[in-house]
Every structure is written in C-alpha cells, then in structure tokens.
Amino acid sequence: MTAVLIRATGQNLQMAYNQSLKSLGIVRLLERSEMLASGDIAALVYLWNPLTIVTCVGSSTSPIENLVIVLSLYGACRRLVPLAAFGWVIATHLSLYPAILIVPLILILGYGPDSPRRKLFQQRASIKVGENPSTDIHYQQKELASQPMLPLRFSWRLVVHFILWASLWSCYVLLLCGISVRQYGGLGEMFKSTYGFILTVPDLSPNIGVLWYFFAEVFDYFRNFFLIVFHVNILFMILPLAIRLNHRPCFLAFVYIAISSLLKSYPSVGDSALYLGLLGLFVEELADMQFSFFLFCGYVGISFLSPVMHNLWIWRGTGNANFYFATAMAYACFQIILVVESVSAMLNHDRMLRKLSIMKP
Numbered sequence: 422m423t424a425v426l427i428r429a430t431g432q433n434l435q436m437a438y439n440q441s442l443k444s445l446g447i448v449r450l451l452e453r454s455e456m457l458a459s460g461d462i463a464a465l466v467y468l469w470n471p472l473t474i475v476t477c478v479g480s481s482t483s484p485i486e487n488l489v490i491v492l493s494l495y496g497a498c499r500r501l502v503p504l505a506a507f508g509w510v511i512a513t514h515l516s517l518y519p520a521i522l523i524v525p526l527i528l529i530l531g532y533g534p535d536s537p538r539r540k541l542f543q544q545r546a547s548i549k550v551g552e553n554p555s556t557d558i559h560y561q562q563k564e565l566a567s568q569p570m571l572p573l574r575f576s577w578r579l580v581v582h583f584i585l586w587a588s589l590w591s592c593y594v595l596l597l598c599g600i601s602v603r604q605y606g607g608l609g610e611m612f613k614s615t616y617g618f619i620l621t622v623p624d625l626s627p628n629i630g631v632l633w634y635f636f637a638e639v640f641d642y643f644r645n646f647f648l649i650v651f652h653v654n655i656l657f658m659i660l661p662l663a664i665r666l667n668h669r670p671c672f673l674a675f676v677y678i679a680i681s682s683l684l685k686s687y688p689s690v691g692d693s694a695l696y697l698g699l700l701g702l703f704v705e706e707l708a709d710m711q712f713s714f715f716l717f718c719g720y721v722g723i724s725f726l727s728p729v730m731h732n733l734w735i736w737r738g739t740g741n742a743n744f745y746f747a748t749a750m751a752y753a754c755f756q757i758i759l760v761v762e763s764v765s766a767m768l769n770h771d772r773m774l775r776k777l778s779i780m781k782p
Contacts, residue, residue, distance in 0.1 A: 422488060423467065423484065423698075424464040424467050424698075425464070426492060426495045427467055429460065429499075430463075430491065430495045430498050430671070430702065431702045433499060433534055434460070434535055434702055435458070435459050435460060437533055437535040438535045438705070441535055462701040462704050463699065463701030464698075466698050466700070467699075470694050470698065472693050472724070473691070473698070475690055476689065481689060482515065483690075483692065483695075484691060486519070487695040489507075489508045491695075492504065492508035493507075493512060493519075493522065493526060494525075494674055497526045497530050498534045500530065500579065502530065503586045505586075507590050514594055516685075517615075517616050518655070518681040522678070524659060524663050524677070525677060526670075528673065529671065531575040531577070535670075595608065598611060619685075619686050620648070620652060625637045627734075627735070628687060628689075629688055629690065629748075629752055630685065631746075631749050632651060632686055634749070651684060654684060655680060658680055662676055662764075671699075671703075672767055674699070675696055675703070676760060676763070678695060679696040679760050682756065683753060683757065683760070697720075700759075700763065706766065706770045707763055709766055709769065709770070710763060710765075711765075711766070715758075716759055719751070719755040720755060722751075723748055723751055727748045727749075730744040730745040730747070
C-alpha cells in the first residue's frame with residue numbers, strides 16, 4: 422500500500438515538474454523528464470528494498486508509520502486536505518518526529534508539489550524587455566502574471582482548512598486515547614510513557630543510532646543538557662531548509678525525514694527504507710549527485726556488518742561495544758553524506774534551470 426501511494430505521489434510530482442518546465446520554456450529537459458517515471462522507480466525502490474523486507478519480517482510498526490507519512494504527502498499533493506491532516510496526525514501520534522513535516526505539508530498545500538520560483542519569470546520578463554525596449558512593459562507584466570496554472574501565490578485557504586482538520590483529528594485521537602487509557606493513568610501517563618520516553622531516552626539498549634552509546638558514557642550531571650542539544654538540533658534545521666527549499670516541498674519532506682532518522686532517539690531500518698524510497702521521486706533532479714556509488718556500497722556494507730557486529734558482541738561475547746558502535750557511526754556518516762549531497766545536487770539543478778530559463782531561445 423505504501424508503494425502504491427509513493428507511485429501516485431510521484432506521478433503528481435512529475436506532472437507538476439513537467440508543468441514547471443513548460444512554463445519556463447525548457448523543452449529539452451521536458452522531453453527527458455517524460456521518459457523517466459519517477460513514481461514507478463520510487464515505488465520499486467521502496468518495495469524491493471531489503472531494509473523494507475527486513476522491517477516487515479521483523480513485525481515492526483515502522484511500516485505503519487511509513488504508510489501514514491506517505492498518506493499525508495499524497496493527500497497534500499492531491500489537495501485532499503482531510504486525508505493529509507489525518508496522515509500527519511496519526512504519524513505524529515505514532516512517533517513524535519513526523520510533527521516537523523507540517524512545514525512541507527503546508528508548503529505543498531500553499532504552493533503545490535513543485536513550482537519554479539517567481540524570480541525566474543521576472544528574469545525572463547526583464548530579459549525580453551531589455552532585448553526589445555519598444556515592447557510595452559505592461560504587456561510583459563501581463564504575460565508574467567498569466568503563466569498557466571502555476572500556484573505562484575500562496576493559498577492560505579487550504580492551509581487554514583488543513584489546520585482545522587488537523588485540530589479535529591487530534592481531538593478525535595486524544596478522545597479515543599483518553600477513553601482507552603483511562604484506567605491506566607489517563608493521557609498524562611500515556612504522554613509520559615510515549616513522548617516522554619522518546620525525549621528522555623531512558624533505555625540505552627544498542628540500536629543503529631548513536632545516542633545510546635553517547636548517553637551511556639556521558640556523566641549524569643550533563644545528561645539533561647545534551648538531551649536538549651540533540652533534540653533542539655533537529656529544530657534548528659527546520660527554518661533554514663524551509664526558506665531555501667520552499668519551492669521544493671516534497672524534497673524538503675524527504676530531507677526532514679532523513680534528518681529525523683539520523684538524530685532520533687530510537688531509529689530503525691524502517692526509517693531508512695522510507696527516505697530511500699522517497700529519494701527515487703527525484704531521480705531526474707538528482708541525476709548528477711556525487712558519491713552515488715560510494716553511498717550505495719556503504720549502505721550495503723553496513724547492512725551486512727551491523728548484524729555481524731551485533732551478534733559478536735551481544736550473543737557470542739567475543740566483541741565489545743566499540744565493534745557495533747563503529748558500524749553505527751559509519752551508518753550516521755553515510756546518512757549525513759546522503760543528505761548533504763542530495764541537497765547540493767538539487768540546488769545545482771535549480772541553478773541549471775535558472776540558466777536555461779534566461780537563455781535566448
């Protein structure tokens with residue numbers, strides 16, 4: 422089901438991208454984009470990803486969380502506000518970190534899945550006026566404002582509807598939770614046992630993240646300080662990325678998911694399966710991304726080494742914590758490289774579009 426929704430989201434995203442290329446008059450890229458079905462590629466990457474298969478075999482709840490996250494993105498791309506709000510509320514209820522996806526969801530509803538910057542049209546219009554000074558400026562402005570079906574102005578109506586529906590779904594979920602946990606201490610105890618558990622990191626069992634080893638070594642006196650640092654680190658990245666990638670909200674959602682998978686308290690391979698599947702939605706934009714083969718080999722190597730090191734340390738007792746933590750550190754480094762290089766490739770693609778849009782036909 423998640424793969425089907427990813428495919429449908431990719432089709433909507435590709436339609437918006439092709440429409441942006443048409444409005445900019447970039448025919449060469451439009452012909453190449455129509456040959457690549459990014460939705461099909463992303464669906465296959467997610468469906469046949471070994472990490473996805475391992476998550477399903479392990480009977481983890483990560484596939485359910487991935488489903489509702491993709492459901493919210495699909496609903497936002499299709500302008501189905503109740504569906505997008507429902508997916509976001511349920512994803513936030515299952516895990517705290519999808520709450521940051523409200524930023525790309527609002528941008529998708531406001532601007533659309535993919536829309537070129539208005540500055541590109543202004544540059545094209547100014548170049549036309551410079552080439553032909555006798556052309557009526559009012560005509561150029563009229564041509565700029567009449568670009569076909571591009572939501573260059575922010576749609577506040579859909580955003581307000583999203584907030585209302587999200588509030589409605591949140592009240593409904595809290596009501597059901599309050600009824601079900603009433604005899605176990607109420608909502609306060611539920612929040613303490615779920616969100617409080619995520620934020621305070623009391624269980625330091627080994628996982629594929631890096632926080633368990635760090636807090637096992639840190640002094641208790643500094644524990645609260647570093648808890649704040651690690652959790653606020655995610656919040657510090659929200660605003661700068663949203664400002665720079667506001668015209669690419671779907672890609673912004675991918676970046677947020679990858680960052681939260683890197684810095685969350687208790688990560689799982691299901692988180693990586695989701696953002697690697699979403700990465701296939703941008704196969705056209707990220708075609709020139711560097712270190713692709715290096716990252717592929719790194720993910721494959723970590724997938725094999727991590728279970729081996731875990732077995733040597735936990736079950737056989739022939740290794741120590743540094744064996745397994747080394748694979749966790751390498752895994753975190755590969756995730757950082759993936760995020761940095763994908764953002765860099767997307768920005769380079771936008772620069773190429775700007776150059777092609779202002780070139781003389």
